[in-house]
Amino acid sequence: MxxxxxxxxxxxxxxxxxxxxxxxxxxxxxxxxxxxxxxxxxxxxxxxxxxxxFQSKEDILKHLLFQIIVETNDKFEELQKESRLAGETLREMFLFTAEILDSKRFVLPLFLSAAHKGGFKEHSMEPSKDMSETERPASMPKKMTFKHIFDQIIKAGQASGEFRQDIPAEIITEMFHSVFQAASFSSIQISFLANIRYKLILIMDGIILKK
Amino acid sequence: MxxxxxxxxxxxxxxxxxxxxxxxxxxxxxxxxxxxxxxxxxxxxxxxxxxxxFQSKEDILKHLLFQIIVETNDKFEELQKESRLAGETLREMFLFTAEILDSKRFVLPLFLSAAHKGGFKEHSMEPSKDMSETERPASMPKKMTFKHIFDQIIKAGQASGEFRQDIPAEIITEMFHSVFQAASFSSIQISFLANIRYKLILIMDGIILKK
Amino acid sequence: MxxxxxxxxxxxxxxxxxxxxxxxxxxxxxxxxxxxxxxxxxxxxxxxxxxxxFQSKEDILKHLLFQIIVETNDKFEELQKESRLAGETLREMFLFTAEILDSKRFVLPLFLSAAHKGGFKEHSMEPSKDMSETERPASMPKKMTFKHIFDQIIKAGQASGEFRQDIPAEIITEMFHSVFQAASFSSIQISFLANIRYKLILIMDGIILKK
Amino acid sequence: MxxxxxxxxxxxxxxxxxxxxxxxxxxxxxxxxxxxxxxxxxxxxxxxxxxxxFQSKEDILKHLLFQIIVETNDKFEELQKESRLAGETLREMFLFTAEILDSKRFVLPLFLSAAHKGGFKEHSMEPSKDMSETERPASMPKKMTFKHIFDQIIKAGQASGEFRQDIPAEIITEMFHSVFQAASFSSIQISFLANIRYKLILIMDGIILKK
DNA sequence: TATGAATGAGAGTTCATTCAT
DNA sequence: TATGAATGAACTCTCATTCAT
The missing domain is CATH 1.10.10.60 (Homeodomain-like)
Structure with a gap:
């Protein structure tokens, strides 16, 4: 009715x-x-x-974080379908993530403090009650966290010889991660995205092997 | 008596x-x-x-942060006296800071959340009452924050042609800053200092101009 | 229609x-x-x-208690019609009441706490709105509570010389009452009714005058 | 000082x-x-x-219940030392308990509702923090609950042939227990203790074997 | 008649801070 | 200087009840 x-x-x-x-x-x-x-x-x-x-104050937080993870996973799946160089995928994924975080900057200190006190872990994230509209189809086996996604891209790049191999993929992932954090709280008078782009150049220059 | x-x-x-x-x-x-x-x-x-x-719970926090700033400034002064390449100074300063933060990791989320809610700013830091033993002599004009110190070193490196100039010094500073943050909460199974060293290589490779 | x-x-x-x-x-x-x-x-x-x-949460409780009173009164009326020894009537009434309470054990703590805080009194019980189907005909002058019913039986027994007279009827009534309570929360591993029966024997032995 | x-x-x-x-x-x-x-x-x-x-609202309740148990145990120990007939011990213990409960009538519905919802059990009772002044010496192995104490007295009476044996001791214990409950909420216009005494007579007459 | 989202008073509990000793 | 009992504002969360549909 x-x-x-x-x-x-x-x-x-x-x-x-x-x-x-x-x-x-x-x-x-x-x-x-x-x-x-x-x-x-x-x-x-x-x-x-x-x-x-929401069941509790913490619940809405989980909800918000879960949403971000869902959006990020969607983008990653999409990028996987097109086959590109790891460098391009990385760049795309990085900028996409930057945009999401730009609109929800508050999540980062939460990730941090959560990590710190061993509270809810990024990967134990569950959808809160009544999320039908954002819920994933059962076909998607598992949500991947930022870390998993970037790790995967970087390892692919290292395997194909695009990226340097003397630095562990996890370390590089963490650098990308930390760039988001820093940019979120930057006091430099440039936009979040401009900030992010500079750093992207820096890291890319540091990891791409030129022949 | x-x-x-x-x-x-x-x-x-x-x-x-x-x-x-x-x-x-x-x-x-x-x-x-x-x-x-x-x-x-x-x-x-x-x-x-x-x-x-201490006047309040927040006061002891300020005290701790101030201590860190003091130690960092001392180290910086010391490094200034010896004249070296900017790259070396940067490296030394970076590793020294890493060590301090390694022993006081809790400060970083505080810096973050403080910066975030516009609470005490890094540069509005005042010594708490009764700090005679750690207080600076009046001769020292001003405490410099991490940011100021790294900015200064990087600008010197850019001026001397050691570092690339197409990326603002503030951005590079922020990258160093963010490396500390990320390493503080890293879940990778290597030590804080090993983590830091890898990233130092990455950034250095990204900013040092090879002739 | x-x-x-x-x-x-x-x-x-x-x-x-x-x-x-x-x-x-x-x-x-x-x-x-x-x-x-x-x-x-x-x-x-x-x-x-x-x-x-129901007008309120408390209202449904009143309703339930009222129902019990109605059932008890019906049984009492029925027993009155047959003329028996007080001892037999008492026994029948006691066991009938036990059965009802066995199925609605939750009412007893309510009676208790209600009595305690002087909330709704057992005799101020009113039918809740819209009880047409269980409502008594106006002909029945008043609902009698447990207490009234047992009191009446015991007084009849004392008057006829069946029961001892050195103990006030109200006291004996209260003993029956308390037997229900105790049995409701018994942790002894026998059934509610078996429990009740033992105690019935005990009290009967205590009050029936043997010649 | x-x-x-x-x-x-x-x-x-x-x-x-x-x-x-x-x-x-x-x-x-x-x-x-x-x-x-x-x-x-x-x-x-x-x-x-x-x-x-007190750690919580429930904690003060435990504290109060614990106090009662302590007092009751003390009395029981004392009575044990004097050797009497089980009937006398029972009578003394019963009246002593009645007096305590008379001053703390509120505990009974609590025992009831606690028993009901399986909350804190009578025997899991722990002293609350900072009870030094009422704390038992380590020599006393365990607090006995009402039930344990009365059970013990009645079984002794049954063993010595003073009390009838066709009714389980637990049932008799429960009757005593329920007498307290009923008297606590009695609406009869006599004192708590007078009430209790009448019932004591009734039960005693029901259980003592006359030769 | 049936509904269930909206409500807000009121509950238990925490903790930075004060102050009399 | 050292103390810790006292404080109460502020917090999260519950739930009987209302009311527009």
Whole structure:
């Protein structure tokens, strides 16, 4: 019925409002410093409503991180289908990831502090309840983390002789990773993407073997 | 008097115990998760005693960060006196900093989250009350932050033609900075310093101009 | 009309489903620990529907207690019609009550805590709205509580010389009452009814005058 | 020092104030209905202070129950030393227990509801932190619960031929137990102890074998 | 009549900070 | 200088109840 649809639409609207408020406030003040009350006040909804959509404050965080992982995996799958040089794939993937993180900069300190206190691990990420619209088809066996994706590309490049082999792929992956982090909190007066691009050049120059 | 000296020694002893406990616990559990009660219990002192030495929980953090800055500045001054190639200075400074951070890894997420929420800025750092023993002589004009130090070395290298000039010095500085961050939270099974050294090679290869 | 009948039947069906779910869950988890949402989920109905049948969560409890009182009164009336010795009536009534409570054990702690905090009193019990099908005919002057019923039987026994008279009837009534309570929470490995029967023997031996 | 003593005395005073307020309010309104804020307001102390003395709201309950068990065990030990008939011991123990419960009537519904939802068991009771003044010497091997104590007395009476043997000791124990419960919530206009005494007569008459 | 998303008062608990000793 | 009991604002989370559909 239209009535059911309307209700459903309203529900999705509320969920979206909550997520957007959370993203905004996490970005502005950080996760720890943002209270559930803050989020719901920003979303113009009652506090209790939060718990109709997410099980806990940590749950919405997981939701957000999971979303990012999903988007990244989609892009990676897409890039895999076209066959290119590892360098190109790496470049594309890097810039795509940069864009996502640019819009959700708050996640990085969370990844960091989570890693630090051994809290939720990047790979134990589960979708929160009621994520049907972003849920993966069962066909996709497992979500890959940033690390897995970049590792894979770099190893392919090393195997094909495109990239230097005297530095472990994991180390290079970590460098890309850290570039995102640094750029997220950069105080240099250039844009996030310009920042990222410079560093991309630097690392690429450091790893591509010229014949 | 001996009496006064004893008191003085005891005072310094307590302060040291507090700082060491704080460092230990911040490293173990993170800043947010460590309570003042935790610190003082570890230091085997009463809770109230904390506030004889630091104005607030945040204050001891500033103190720790300030200490790091002081040590770094000392090293930089020392390196300045010997005249070397920028590349060598950079390398030395980088490895020295790595060592300090290796022993105080907890500071990095704090720098990040602090930078993020616009809390205490790296350059607004003030010594906490009663720091006589670590305080700089008035002769030293200003403490330089990591950023300032690396910027200066890199700019010198660019000016002398040792380093490439098509990438802003600030960007390169940030890369070094981010290497520390990433290595602090690395899950790769190699030591912090080995990790750092690989990345140092990578960046150096990316910036040094070969003739 | 058939239409009205259907609606009527559906209405009764929903009410029954709610009551049964409530009984089941109250018995399983206790009253406090059972939420309205739990009940309606068990009944496979929407939360809001609950409030079409009961005014509040407490209301359904009153309803359940009222039902028990009604059943007990019916039995008592029936026993009154046959004329027997007080001892036999007491025995019958006791075992009948035991059976009811056996199936609704959760009510006893409620009686207790209700009595305790002076909440709804056993005798202020009112039928909840819309109880037409269980409602008593106006002809029945008043519902009698457990206490009234047992009191009456025991006083009759004392008057006829069957039971000892040196102990107030109310006290004996209370003993029967407490036997139910204790048996409800017994951790002894025998059945509720076996437990009850042993105690019946004990009390009967204590009150029946042998000539 | 006197100063330490004063502090210590004040601390004990606060603990006592909290415990007394809790007892009063639990008795008045029940455990569930009493909030920590209520208790501390009654005790004229800040809310946070509660958590300097007890780990949680449930903790103070355990503390109170533990106290009762300790007192009961002491009495039992004492009675054991004097050698009497089981009937006398039972009578003494019963009346002593009645007195304790008379002053802390609120505990019974708690025992009940705890038993019901399988929460803390009577025998898993642990002293709460900082109970030095009521703590048992290590010499006392184990606290016995009400049930254990009464069971032991009744079995002794059955073994010596004082009590009837056709009814399991556990059942008789439970009857005593239930008498406390019922008397705690009695609405009969006689005192708790008078109530108890009548029932004691009834049960004794039911179990003592007359030759 | 049936629904379930929205609500917000109120619960238990934490912890940086104060202050009388 | 050292102490630690006292504090209460602020937090996360629960749930009976409402109301627009």
């Amino acid at each position: 239209a009535e059911i649809n309307r209700r459903e639409r309203k529900k999705i609207f509320s969920q979206k409002a909550i997520v957007e408020s959370a993203v905004k406030l996490f970005a502005q003040k950080g996760y720890q410093e943002t209270t559930v009350a803050d989020i719901m006040s920003e979303a113009d909804l009652g506090i209790g409503t939060f718990y109709n959509y | 001996a009496e006064i000296n004893r008191r003085e020694r005891k005072k310094i002893f307590s302060q040291k115990a507090i700082v060491e406990s704080a460092v230990k616990l911040f490293a173990q559990k993170g800043y947010q998760e460590t309570t003042v009660a935790d610190i003082m219990s570890e230091a085997d002192l009463g809770i109230g005693t904390f506030y004889n030495y | 058939a239409e009205i009948n259907r609606r009527e039947r559906k209405k009764i069906f929903s009410q029954k489903a709610i009551v049964e779910s409530a009984v089941k869950l109250f018995a399983q988890k206790g009253y406090q620990e059972t939420t309205v949402a739990d009940i309606m989920s068990e009944a496979d109905l929407g939360i809001g529907t609950f409030y079409n049948y | 006197a100063e330490i003593n004063r502090r210590e005395r004040k601390k004990i005073f606060s603990q006592k104030a909290i415990v007394e307020s809790a007892v009063k309010l639990f008795a008045q309104k029940g455990y569930q209905e009493t909030t920590v804020a209520d208790i501390m307001s009654e005790a004229d102390l800040g809310i946070g202070t509660f958590y300097n003395y």
